[in-house]
Amino acid sequence: MTNIVVLAKLVPDLVEELEIAESGTALDMEWLRLIINEFDNHATEQAIILKERSGGEVTVIAPEAEGANEMLYTIAAKGADRLIMLKGDFEDGINNHALARAFAGAAKELKPDLVLTGVQANDDLDGSVGPLVAEYLGMSYVGYISGVSVSGETVVARKEYPGGLIAEMEVTLPAVLGIQAGEEPPRYVAISKVRQMMKTATIDEQEVGDLDASGGAMVQRMYVPEAAERAEMLEGDEEEVAARLVEIFKEAGLV
Amino acid sequence: MPERVNYWGIPHNWGAPELYVYTIMFLAAFVMLFRFYRQASLWWKIGQPEARWDKLHLRLGRLIQYAIVQTKVLRQRYPGIMHVAIAWSYFVFFLGTALATIHDHFFEFLFGNTLIVYKFILDAFTIVFLVGAGMAIYRRYVQKPRRLTLEAGFTGSLTLITLIVLGGLFTESLRLAVEQPAWAWSSPAGWALAQLWIVTGASEATLTGWHLGVWVFHLLIVAITLITLPVSTLMHALTGPLNAFFSKLDTSFGALSPAKETPTGEPIYVSQLSDLSWKQLLDGDACTECGRCQEACPAFAAGTPLSPKKLILSIRDALHSNGSQLVGEAILPEALWACTTCGACIHECPVLIEHLDTIVDMRRHLVIEGDVDAELQDALTNLGRYGNSFGQSERMRARWSKGIEPKIKDAGKEPVEYLWFVGDYAAYSPTLTEITKKTAVVFQKVGLDFGILYKGENHSGNDVRRAGEEGLFEMLVEKNLKALERSEYQTIVTTDPHSYNALKNEYPANGNGKKPVLHYTELLDQLIASGELRFTKNLGYKVTYHDPCYLGRYNGIYDAPRRVIEATGCEIVEMPRCRDQAFCCGAGGGRIWMAEGEMSERPSEARIREAVELNAVTDFIVACPKDVTMYADAVKTTGNEAYIVVKDLIELVFEAM
Ligand code: SF4
Ligand code: SF4
Numbered sequence: 001m002t003n004i005v006v007l008a009k010l011v012p013d014l015v016e017e018l019e020i021a022e023s024g025t026a027l028d029m030e031w032l033r034l035i036i037n038e039f040d041n042h043a044t045e046q047a048i049i050l051k052e053r054s055g056g057e058v059t060v061i062a063p064e065a066e067g068a069n070e071m072l073y074t075i076a077a078k079g080a081d082r083l084i085m086l087k088g089d090f091e092d093g094i095n096n097h098a099l100a101r102a103f104a105g106a107a108k109e110l111k112p113d114l115v116l117t118g119v120q121a122n123d124d125l126d127g128s129v130g131p132l133v134a135e136y137l138g139m140s141y142v143g144y145i146s147g148v149s150v151s152g153e154t155v156v157a158r159k160e161y162p163g164g165l166i167a168e169m170e171v172t173l174p175a176v177l178g179i180q181a182g183e184e185p186p187r188y189v190a191i192s193k194v195r196q197m198m199k200t201a202t203i204d205e206q207e208v209g210d211l212d213a214s215g216g217a218m219v220q221r222m223y224v225p226e227a228a229e230r231a232e233m234l235e236g237d238e239e240e241v242a243a244r245l246v247e248i249f250k251e252a253g254l255v
Numbered sequence: 256m257p258e259r260v261n262y263w264g265i266p267h268n269w270g271a272p273e274l275y276v277y278t279i280m281f282l283a284a285f286v287m288l289f290r291f292y293r294q295a296s297l298w299w300k301i302g303q304p305e306a307r308w309d310k311l312h313l314r315l316g317r318l319i320q321y322a323i324v325q326t327k328v329l330r331q332r333y334p335g336i337m338h339v340a341i342a343w344s345y346f347v348f349f350l351g352t353a354l355a356t357i358h359d360h361f362f363e364f365l366f367g368n369t370l371i372v373y374k375f376i377l378d379a380f381t382i383v384f385l386v387g388a389g390m391a392i393y394r395r396y397v398q399k400p401r402r403l404t405l406e407a408g409f410t411g412s413l414t415l416i417t418l419i420v421l422g423g424l425f426t427e428s429l430r431l432a433v434e435q436p437a438w439a440w441s442s443p444a445g446w447a448l449a450q451l452w453i454v455t456g457a458s459e460a461t462l463t464g465w466h467l468g469v470w471v472f473h474l475l476i477v478a479i480t481l482i483t484l485p486v487s488t489l490m491h492a493l494t495g496p497l498n499a500f501f502s503k504l505d506t507s508f509g510a511l512s513p514a515k516e517t518p519t520g521e522p523i524y525v526s527q528l529s530d531l532s533w534k535q536l537l538d539g540d541a542c543t544e545c546g547r548c549q550e551a552c553p554a555f556a557a558g559t560p561l562s563p564k565k566l567i568l569s570i571r572d573a574l575h576s577n578g579s580q581l582v583g584e585a586i587l588p589e590a591l592w593a594c595t596t597c598g599a600c601i602h603e604c605p606v607l608i609e610h611l612d613t614i615v616d617m618r619r620h621l622v623i624e625g626d627v628d629a630e631l632q633d634a635l636t637n638l639g640r641y642g643n644s645f646g647q648s649e650r651m652r653a654r655w656s657k658g659i660e661p662k663i664k665d666a667g668k669e670p671v672e673y674l675w676f677v678g679d680y681a682a683y684s685p686t687l688t689e690i691t692k693k694t695a696v697v698f699q700k701v702g703l704d705f706g707i708l709y710k711g712e713n714h715s716g717n718d719v720r721r722a723g724e725e726g727l728f729e730m731l732v733e734k735n736l737k738a739l740e741r742s743e744y745q746t747i748v749t750t751d752p753h754s755y756n757a758l759k760n761e762y763p764a765n766g767n768g769k770k771p772v773l774h775y776t777e778l779l780d781q782l783i784a785s786g787e788l789r790f791t792k793n794l795g796y797k798v799t800y801h802d803p804c805y806l807g808r809y810n811g812i813y814d815a816p817r818r819v820i821e822a823t824g825c826e827i828v829e830m831p832r833c834r835d836q837a838f839c840c841g842a843g844g845g846r847i848w849m850a851e852g853e854m855s856e857r858p859s860e861a862r863i864r865e866a867v868e869l870n871a872v873t874d875f876i877v878a879c880p881k882d883v884t885m886y887a888d889a890v891k892t893t894g895n896e897a898y899i900v901v902k903d904l905i906e907l908v909f910e911a912m
Contacts, residue, residue, distance in 0.1 A: 015641065015646065015647060015648050016648050016650070033648070035640070185629065187625040188622070188625045188627050188632040188635060188636070189625065190622050190623050190625075190724060190726050190727075191639060191724065191726030191727040191729075191730055192522070192623070192725060192726030192729075193623065193726070194726070195726055
């Protein structure tokens, strides 16, 4: 019986154009639409698969945000047993160090055997959540995992390396795993099931108190990449283009 | 004076013949009813309850139209004539026997001219029957169409019913040969056959003896037919009419019902026999195995695992051979997903079987189980999140209208006469925005007071519902109703026949009451009739028109688009499968969102080939945005770019203005 905790967060949905807030250091939340971090979605799927395969209990922890309720109910409809929402001053976005401390605080109480979370997210500005949580919980961490099986006190995790290499590693529990992809793609949950969950499931709301963002990076300036000027199109046949290239290299002092 | 002779030539020395006849017939009828009851009781013992007892007068009307007059059967000439020749003859024989019984026991009226007419009609129908039976033999043993079930059971039934009629004819002729009454001509067939017996010169006693033999044989065959009826292919003579009687009344063809519920209010998603309602089980037993549905089915024609006939028969087989699991066993998910919800099966079925409702019920089960393919899952997820299947922000919904001057009114902000429900494809598909713009320009040019909902519009949910995602359908309906309730308008006009169907038939009356819904082709037709839309050019193209399923079969709109096309000065050449027989493009019911799967020929390609066969037709006119996409692709993949161009009807209108 494994006690699995999934850490999930909502991230900006890139379907909408991103705007920078007046402060110039963060995204403008007003125009932002949030969506579950895709990797967290895979982590959730992996947790449910583990539960279905070898039993256990799945608890999902998510920070409060617009749409977090719905996200939690959707995960419950997939088969999660317990839903926890962290309440605190997350409003204007916080760094992952603060979030990971909050996650770790809530997870510690649950004495998890296995903590799963997405290996990365599109708003990770100061490292990803997984290793930080592992650090705060004093557990080991392996990232880029795409498949987990539990056997007693250990799990076997498949880690993907660039270039198509895959390693199977045995990890002693308790541990935190950063999920790159679940064994199966996230399943579809019928809306009626989610709506049913809204009526029957309860979300356990936990105050996190003061957030501690120390150790994380502070954003100085956030801006849309500036379009580079002075692109020159080289025209003509191969000879001409090559000659012009050499010229440019010379001008730039490269040759 | 012609008089009816009762039990002519039947010896009375064993007691009155009617005693035997009635005893045998009552016993046979009893056995038949008992066996029928045993079969039928499975419907309500296993099936879920469903209310189908309301509006009995309408149901009686259905019974008369479909079981007695048999209008659906008659939709196809050869099998239609064949079947009514047989069925109507039996109705007449049945009535004739009943009248004879009345005459014998209650009220004598069969004498003189009445008797002559009576005899003549019965005799004439003997010939009608024989023609029908002959056609059936030819069809079954020579033509052998693929759609038919060619099994021994059907041969047996045909043999029995033919023997019964021949038995009647032979007894009649033998009696006439002996009696040779002056009015023998009133039974022309019997009298003609009698000549044969007369020519043989057999004695009266011999002929009377033969008569007795044939009479007894006739009686026994009738008894056997009755006794075996509930387990034979003739069962449809009972279940067919019942099915017509209990067919769906309140909801129009285009409206589905939500999932049925258990007494405690839990929805029932159909995966096994006992999840079906008794009516859906009756559907299984009512199937005549005629295969009309299968022949009309685009999914079957494309070589997918779906045959609507097979699907219905799997229900019957499961019911009578205890295989209770349906989905995943007798009915494959791939078959269920292959349905385009074109409605051709329902439209063709002579006994009004409701294939589509059952298919959607089973799809609901698959959706609840999360058993949907990746592409459909993406589409549904997008629809749930953004209200469109394209996965784009709702803020982009009206981007196509950029540059149109004056800016199109926002129906959510100011009152309009026509609220234009643009639909997903017309709004988001980059290849269709030009056409959508033309629609807007046409509307503006005729001075229509119209507006759109901008980001307030969501997918109508028509095909979401048909894909089996009822919860999402409800959610989309709620969102749209909210936007509609906020708006002030007189009429809704849609680009898409699918939205049209949902808004017209499935949306409940909203806060503004139920406002009329028009398809843009209907609106244009009205504007032409009222003189508001006038053309300056006569296009003179030779075109063909494809009836979209959800406009044609679902809602009976066939003429409005044709009138508009003709008003632009184009000549319409019809494809062989047109109007209510139009062949689906293959996109409906969520198919456009799913992986295509294996197919021998795409329905859209088959359709384009059909159009190209037509003489000198240059334009393939459609009235559904999905059709533009589907057929433009099919023209390319079939290599017909040089011969035919796919155009939306609005393009003709735009050009002719
Ligand atoms: S609705 Fe159309 S595609 Fe579906 S089974 Fe009937 S005929 Fe076939
Ligand atoms: S379902 Fe209807 S159309 Fe299809 S084979 Fe049966 S009776 Fe014929």
